[in-house]
Amino acid sequence: MADRSAALPLGIDAGGPRIASAAPDELRRDLRLIAEMIEPGSRVLDIGCGDGALLAYLAREKDVDARGMELSQSGVNACVRHGLSVIQGDADRDLDAFPVGAFDVVVLSQTLQATRRPRHVVETLVRIGKRAIVSFPNFGFWRIRLSLLWRGRMPVSELLNNPWYDTPNIHLCTIRDFVRLCDEIGTEIERSVTLDRHGRSFSLDPRGGLANLLAEQGMFVLSGKA
Amino acid sequence: MSTVTAPLLKRPGKEWPGHSFIVSEPLRLDCGIDFGPFTIAYQTYGRLNAERSNAVLICHALSGDQYVAEPHPITGAAGWWTTLVGPGGVLDTDRYFLICANVLGGCMGTTGPKEVNPATGEPWALNFPVITIRDMVRAQKLLIEHLGIEKLFCVMGGSMGAMQVLQWASSYPESVVAAVPIAGSARHSAQNIAFHEVGRQAIIADPDWCGGRYLSLGHNPARGLAVARMAAHITYLSEAALHRKFGRNLQDRNAVTYGFDADFQVESYLRHQGSTFVDRFDANSYLYITRAMDYFDLAAEHGGSLPAAFPGTQPRFCIISFTSDWLFPTSESRALVHALNAVAANVSFVEIETDKGHDAFLLHEPELFATLRGFLAGCAEHRGLTRFWG
CATH class of the missing domain: 1.10.1740.110 (Rna Polymerase Sigma Factor; Chain: A)
Structure with a gap:
């Protein structure tokens, strides 16, 4: 299977290392893609920031006012030890206090599927961020469909490597599901990127069936409501 | 046997090591009394740099005092944060100028109820005015001004010290670069x-x-x-x-x-x-x-809104709690984080896993040390503060 550090995880636990000291070219490919979308000097909140690789990169390379939120104590402590501003918390519980438009960009990378209330989380992202960048594993990817069809069991692969009874990924969705959610809550999709398992992007219409079948990852830039 | 006088009470404060500053102008206290003149006893470690930008104010807890990193003058026990302070330490005395003052109402040299009331020639006892955390911080602000420091690099403290840190951020946000409340709360709970x-x-x-x-x-x-x-x-x-x-x-x-x-x-x-x-x-x-701790309730001072207690440009916060602390539980720190998020302050929040309870902030807790070291280094870099000589 692919090199883990370059691969895009389907399960968040399968994510490559997000080391705070990572050099620019060592930053995971999907995070690099996110970093490219962020204007220098902006105010950014990275939710589920791991041990702060993206934050450290943004602070160092783009002079960004970088803040983070992370559930795991080890991740938070690693970030704070490296001088990053990170709070221990989770997307379900700890985003509500932020005021409208508090950030230029809110990033939720590989975390949406692990939240208890994904709809509320997305609504909150576009409330507190002028823009929100959301990436998640596409459960409509053809291999996953085939795995369920052929084997008749919940898909487990090297990328989606948690058994159904022991996974943080409780709200998996397809790209089409996510687009529908954005329509329902009236959020404008500014831009979308489809990605393969190595984090390489290719351009397919997110509303079309092909993206939902061929993309292992969806990455969406949403307009904030502020 | 209980009429034996304790060592503390035999000795006038002036014999103790450290510095003192006499506040000659009366200070208006929360209780409405103009109090003074009075003395603030304080201790320092390290050297103030030429820019006066490297001062760290350490706020002690209920039973603490200004002897942070030296043997206690009465008991001879090691200072309560000796493990943090020293050259190359978390509170690096080659880099920072550390100040710790005995709180107003205390009994280690700063004027408190055991000092003599000049009006009567007797100890103040219960004629001493009831003081608040804000009064303690007002007194500390006078000391800091006396030392010629306009902006503190950091204010930090645990427990009641954390209350003082929060009061500093609330009352004088422009005078603080970084604030570290450890095992604290924005109000004293009913249980406390x-x-x-x-x-x-x-x-x-x-x-x-x-x-x-x-x-x-x-x-x-x-x-x-x-x-x-x-x-x-x-x-x-x-x-x-x-x-x-x-x-x-x-x-x-x-x-x-x-x-x-x-x-x-x-x-x-x-x-x-x-x-x-x-x-x-x-x-x-x-x-x-x-009593001062009981009266502490930052939100109540601001119409019941905790976010309103943090006006203006707030310092960078590092809030720290301990999993087994049931006196100032993590939920109190989290409420504080939410309030600071509401004003979009720059906040770090770390909950440290330990079974040592509230006193963990005084004990050898490597995760605490690593967190403080990293946070302070990040703030120092932000502030352009480097090691002194070296």
Whole structure:
């Protein structure tokens, strides 16, 4: 299977290392893609920031006012030890206090599927961020469909490597599901990127069936409501 | 036996090591009294740089004092944050200028109820005005101005020290670059007030307290103060830590004695905590300082809104709690984080896993040290602060 550090995880636990000291070219490919979308000097909140690789990169390379939120104590402590501003918390519980438009960009990378209330989380992202960048594993990817069809069991692969009874990924969705959610809550999709398992992007219409079948990852830039 | 005068009470404050600053202008206190002149006793470590930009104010807890990193002048015990302070330490004395002042109402040199009221020639006792955390911080601000420091690089402290840190951020946000409240809260909870009331009643119930006038009458309510300390000390630990340290082990005996001697090690330990405390602490000070903590409620000062307590450009915060702290539980720190998020302040929040309870902030806790070191280094870099000589 692919090199883990370059691969895009389907399960968040399968994510490559997000080391705070990572050099620019060592930053995971999907995070690099996110970093490219962020204007220098902006105010950014990275939710589920791991041990702060993206934050450290943004602070160092783009002079960004970088803040983070992370559930795991080890991740938070690693970030704070490296001088990053990170709070221990989770997307379900700890985003509500932020005021409208508090950030230029809110990033939720590989975390949406692990939240208890994904709809509320997305609504909150576009409330507190002028823009929100959301990436998640596409459960409509053809291999996953085939795995369920052929084997008749919940898909487990090297990328989606948690058994159904022991996974943080409780709200998996397809790209089409996510687009529908954005329509329902009236959020404008500014831009979308489809990605393969190595984090390489290719351009397919997110509303079309092909993206939902061929993309292992969806990455969406949403307009904030502020 | 309880009329024996404690070492603390025999010695006038001026004999103790460190510095003092006399505030000559009266200070308007929250209770409405203009108080003064009064003395602030303080200790410093390290050197203030030419830009006066490297000052760190350390705020001590209820039973702490300004002897952060040197032997205590009465007990000889190591300073309460000795493990953090020193060249190359978390609080690097080659880099920072550390200041710690005994709080207003205290008993280690700063004016408190055991000092003489110039109007009567007798100790203040209960005629001392009731002070608040904000009053303590007002006094600290006068000291900082006296030292010619416009902006503190950092204000930090645990427990009641954390309350002072929050009060600094609320009252003087422009004067603080970084704020580190550890094991603290923006208000004293009903449970915490209840524990304090038990301690105060233990002191007041001691016949040697004499309506607070024990100093004038040559007594010392050592029993009451020791019981107050024993009760409080339990709240600083955790069930797990007590069990780990003592279990049901017996003290210097093989069987229980069917009496009320200290059969158990935990009893002996608490008695020791109580008896050593009375040697260095004044009972009336204990009443006044616990009262100050009880009255602390930052949101109440701002119409019930905690976010409103943090106006203007706030310092960078590093909020730290401990998993087994049931006196100032993580939920209190999290409420604080939410309030600071609401004003979009720059906040870090770390909950440290430990079974040591509230007192973890005073103990060897490597994760705490690593967090503080990283946070301070990040702030120093942000502020362009480098090591002094080197």
